[in-house]
Every structure is written in structure tokens, then in C-alpha cells.
Amino acid sequence: MPEIRLKKTEIRAENESRILKSAERIFARHGFRGSSMRMIADDASIPKANIHYYFSSKEKLYRRVVERIFTVWLEAAASFETSNDPHAALHSYISEKMEISRLYPDGSKVWANEVIHGAPIIHDFLTSALEDWTNSRIVAMRRWIEEGKIRDVEPRWILYMIWATTQHYADFAHQIETLNDDKALSINQWQQARDTVFDIIWAGLEPKD
Amino acid sequence: MPEIRLKKTEIRAENESRILKSAERIFARHGFRGSSMRMIADDASIPKANIHYYFSSKEKLYRRVVERIFTVWLEAAASFETSNDPHAALHSYISEKMEISRLYPDGSKVWANEVIHGAPIIHDFLTSALEDWTNSRIVAMRRWIEEGKIRDVEPRWILYMIWATTQHYADFAHQIETLNDDKALSINQWQQARDTVFDIIWAGLEPKD
DNA sequence: GTCTATAGATTGATAGAC
DNA sequence: GTCTATCAATCTATAGAC
Known part of the structure; x- marks a missing residue:
């Protein structure tokens, strides 16, 4: 049959x-x-x-939800190219992360919630894929520093800054909307926010002449 | 008696x-x-x-906890002077916020948790004290822009960037420790992170000559 | 002010008819 | 594969002895 x-x-x-x-x-x-x-x-x-x-079980359902979220995260992670153009790599990565916050805020919130509480269920994600990816990008950024393509700044603080700032627009959306006359950000506001995030970070990394 | x-x-x-x-x-x-x-x-x-x-009740206990957290937040808020020296005001505010993340991470986590879930219990804090404070700082930053003391950047995206980045070190402490060989950040690392956060943001605001 | 016992409600999970 | 009924565990909250 x-x-x-x-x-x-x-x-x-x-x-x-x-x-x-x-x-x-x-x-x-x-x-x-x-x-x-x-x-x-x-x-x-x-x-x-x-x-x-x-x-x-409830826990298995929850884990499946987190796996889905991690898949989306991996796609954004791929946009952080370790090529030798930091400007393009960071612009692409930050834009992608902001798009994820705009389009899939729920996934970001579940992830944040889980990490805040000590990642009791997804700890293995942190110590495998996330740790490998982070270390590879730190190596790439260190090379950019040696080649004089960005300033001498500890790469991990930059990564945390990118994660924090972009994910904030999803995780703290309620607070942001409250401070925006109880309205969701418009497309123009999202673009402006995204450009500002990149401009500020790049201004801090761009080599001084 | x-x-x-x-x-x-x-x-x-x-x-x-x-x-x-x-x-x-x-x-x-x-x-x-x-x-x-x-x-x-x-x-x-x-x-x-x-x-x-x-x-x-449990809910009243929770509210008392959040009130305590809000008191700490207000103290940091006061360190953001609306004087006419943006460099000093931002340095003081960012340093204070990083100290709060280092010393009272639990309070930051409770606040984050609450906002992520739509602030069902503390919504009045957002629409009163936080909104008033935010608007007053936006006015001050607009004045700095007019006076040419910082670049022309929408103030609210800067505020969100400061909140996101500083609070990330408390809220995502578990992830940060996992990526730091399962060790809490040392005093030196905290100082370096704090300085980097300020340097990057200030580099994006400092007027170009 | 302390603490045991328990009420009353909700939850995750399952059995079993369809 | 669907769905009602229900069990066993857990939770908030309170009553009442000390």
C-alpha cells in the first residue's frame, strides 16, 4: 500500500x-x-x-526547536568569510545577523533564554560547532591584524560586540518597540540601525592612516 | 515593649x-x-x-527583586551626564554598565529574561522611568551632534548598542565562559573588554577632522 | 515568628476507544 | 493517525499547632 x-x-x-x-x-x-x-x-x-x-517528550520537542535555530545560525556564520577582505566579510556577516533578528526573532529569543539559564539543554552546541567556528574566525581576524588590514583589537571582544548588538534587536524587541511609541521598527529604521551597527564597528577597526 | x-x-x-x-x-x-x-x-x-x-505571593516577591535591579540600573543611569563632554559621559556610563555586568550578573539576567518574554510584569518600568531617561539622553546627544562634538548618528541606535554590548557580558556569561576554556573572565580580561567596548563606540562617534 | 500538613490547581505523560 | 479521559507528580498558597 x-x-x-x-x-x-x-x-x-x-x-x-x-x-x-x-x-x-x-x-x-x-x-x-x-x-x-x-x-x-x-x-x-x-x-x-x-x-x-x-x-x-517536551524536552525532545524543545531540542528540535533549538536544532532548527542553530541551522539558521550556521547559515549566517557562513557569510563571515575568512577571505582577506575584512570590510566585506564583516559587512556581510553583520547584515545577515540583523536580517535574522528581523525575520526570526523567536529563534533568537529561545537561544538567548537558553544561554541565560546556563544552557542546560544545548551545552553540546556551544562546545562543538560554536567553539570551532569562533576559534576559526579569531584566527582569521588575527591574520588581518598582522597584515595591517584592521587595528590591533582582541578579536573575541569584537565578535561578542557583533553578537550582542545584532541579537539585541530580536531579544529586546519588546523594549525597543516600547521606546518607539509601541510600534515595531519600520523597514527604514531597520536599515538605519543595521548601517549604524556596521559603521560604528568598522570605524573602530579601520586602520588609522 | x-x-x-x-x-x-x-x-x-x-x-x-x-x-x-x-x-x-x-x-x-x-x-x-x-x-x-x-x-x-x-x-x-x-x-x-x-x-x-x-x-x-511569588509574583510579589519577583516584583521586589526586579525593583532592586531597577535601583542599580538607575545608579548607572545617573553616571551618563548630559554635560557638554560626550567623551567623559560615555566613558563613565559604559564603565559603570560593565561593572554592573561583572558584579551583579544575576540582576541583569532577570531583567533580560523579563524583557525577552514581553515584560509581562515590569511593563510599567519601561513606559515610565526608562522611557523618560532614554528621551532625555537622546536630547542631550542631539545637542552634541548640533555642536559638532560627535558625528551625526541616530542616538537611539547608539544607546541600544551600549546596552546590548555591556549587558551581553552578564546575560551571555555562560557562553563567554565556555569560549574561555570554561573559566570566568579574569580581571585583566574584564578591563580589556571594557576598554575595547568604549574604544570602538567612541571611534564611531568621534568627529572626523 | 516558625514550621508541618494539606488543600486546590496545573502539568507532563499515557491508556485505550475510535 | 486522532482524541478523550485520567493518572501521578509538582506547584502555589494557606490553615493551624507551636
Whole structure:
């Protein structure tokens, strides 16, 4: 009965996707413990028991959500080229990170929430992919410094500054909107913010003549 | 019986202080919903029922914790002088914010956690004190721009950059330590990070000649 | 002011009919 | 694959003895 099995696979894919999307939104808004399976089920318009049918436990569902977020992060990470043009590499990376904050703020919030609480569930992500990536970029930035392409600044503080500033626009969106007359940032404001973030950081790295 | 009343007052002050300190640590580590009154009671070595005796409900205890954090924030806010020396004002403010991240990371985490989740409990802080303070500093920075003392950059993106970067060292401390061979930053590293944050931001604001 | 016992509500998870 | 009913654990909060 190949037809029936195909259909079941499609139903599974469709439902899993709907649940993951709702879970990301609910976890972002209420945190892991503050989110109940019932809230996620209601948001996805799927009976609560079915969430357990597709994802055996709340923790496994949460981990799947974080894995999705990490995939998005990896795509942005790739845009930080270790070529020999720091201006282009940093501009591309910062722009990409700001776009992620604008388009997927929930993912950023779940990640922030997890790290704030000591990364009890995703610690392995930090000590593997993130650590490798960070060290490779630090090496690249050190080379730029030796070649006189950027100023002599400890690379890791620059990376933290980029992460902090770009992710702030997602994680603290509520505060930013409150200070913006309770309105979300307009496209123009997003562009201006993105350009300012890059301009300030680049002004601090650009070699003085 | 003035003696007995005095002693009771002292006991109350002592116990309330112990509970608030434990609550801040537990809330920072596990979030509001992830923290139970039992965890806070155990951390403070005080019977669970007594927490309810001193603070009528979990939410009121949480609010008292956030009020304490806001007091610390206000002290740092005062160090951002609206005088006519932007270099001194920003250096003082950034240094103060970095010190807060170093000395009171738990408070910063509770605040971040709250804003990430849409500030359900502290929304009034955002729309009163924080909004007033922010607007006053934006006015001051606009004046600096008109007087040619800093470059023409939208002040609010600068403020967000300062908040994001300084608070990142508290909120994402776990990630930073993981990338630092699982060790907390040394005093030297804190100083270097603080100086770098200021230098980069000032390089982007300092008028070009 | 301290502390045990417990009420009342909510939660993650599962059993079992359809 | 869907969904109702329900269990067992946990939580906030309080009553009441000391």
C-alpha cells in the first residue's frame, strides 16, 4: 500500500512542521518551563496528546526547536568569510545577523533564554560547532591584524560586540518597540540601525592612516 | 515593649534580605516559571511557608527583586551626564554598565529574561522611568551632534548598542565562559573588554577632522 | 515568628476507544 | 493517525499547632 504510506508521511511532515513553528513561538514568549504542552497544542490547533505522539517528550520537542535555530545560525556564520577582505566579510556577516533578528526573532529569543539559564539543554552546541567556528574566525581576524588590514583589537571582544548588538534587536524587541511609541521598527529604521551597527564597528577597526 | 518590636523588625529585615538575594539568584538561573518557592526557600535556608509569610505571593516577591535591579540600573543611569563632554559621559556610563555586568550578573539576567518574554510584569518600568531617561539622553546627544562634538548618528541606535554590548557580558556569561576554556573572565580580561567596548563606540562617534 | 500538613490547581505523560 | 479521559507528580498558597 505505497499510496497510504506516502500520505501518512506527508501528514507527519505537515504536522511536525506546524508543531515546531508553534513551539518556537510559545517557547520564545514564555520560556521552557513557562510553556505548557497545552499552550503549544492550542497554538498549533492540534490535540495535546498528538504532540506527544509526534515528539515523545517536551524536552525532545524543545531540542528540535533549538536544532532548527542553530541551522539558521550556521547559515549566517557562513557569510563571515575568512577571505582577506575584512570590510566585506564583516559587512556581510553583520547584515545577515540583523536580517535574522528581523525575520526570526523567536529563534533568537529561545537561544538567548537558553544561554541565560546556563544552557542546560544545548551545552553540546556551544562546545562543538560554536567553539570551532569562533576559534576559526579569531584566527582569521588575527591574520588581518598582522597584515595591517584592521587595528590591533582582541578579536573575541569584537565578535561578542557583533553578537550582542545584532541579537539585541530580536531579544529586546519588546523594549525597543516600547521606546518607539509601541510600534515595531519600520523597514527604514531597520536599515538605519543595521548601517549604524556596521559603521560604528568598522570605524573602530579601520586602520588609522 | 519597644525592645521586642525592634528585634522583630531586625529579624524581618534580615530574613527579607536573605530571601531577596536567593530569589534573584534562582530567578536568574531558572526564570520565573522555572523557579519554585521551594528552590528559593532551600537556597535561603528558610522554611517554604515563611517565604509566603514575608512576601505574600511569588509574583510579589519577583516584583521586589526586579525593583532592586531597577535601583542599580538607575545608579548607572545617573553616571551618563548630559554635560557638554560626550567623551567623559560615555566613558563613565559604559564603565559603570560593565561593572554592573561583572558584579551583579544575576540582576541583569532577570531583567533580560523579563524583557525577552514581553515584560509581562515590569511593563510599567519601561513606559515610565526608562522611557523618560532614554528621551532625555537622546536630547542631550542631539545637542552634541548640533555642536559638532560627535558625528551625526541616530542616538537611539547608539544607546541600544551600549546596552546590548555591556549587558551581553552578564546575560551571555555562560557562553563567554565556555569560549574561555570554561573559566570566568579574569580581571585583566574584564578591563580589556571594557576598554575595547568604549574604544570602538567612541571611534564611531568621534568627529572626523 | 516558625514550621508541618494539606488543600486546590496545573502539568507532563499515557491508556485505550475510535 | 486522532482524541478523550485520567493518572501521578509538582506547584502555589494557606490553615493551624507551636
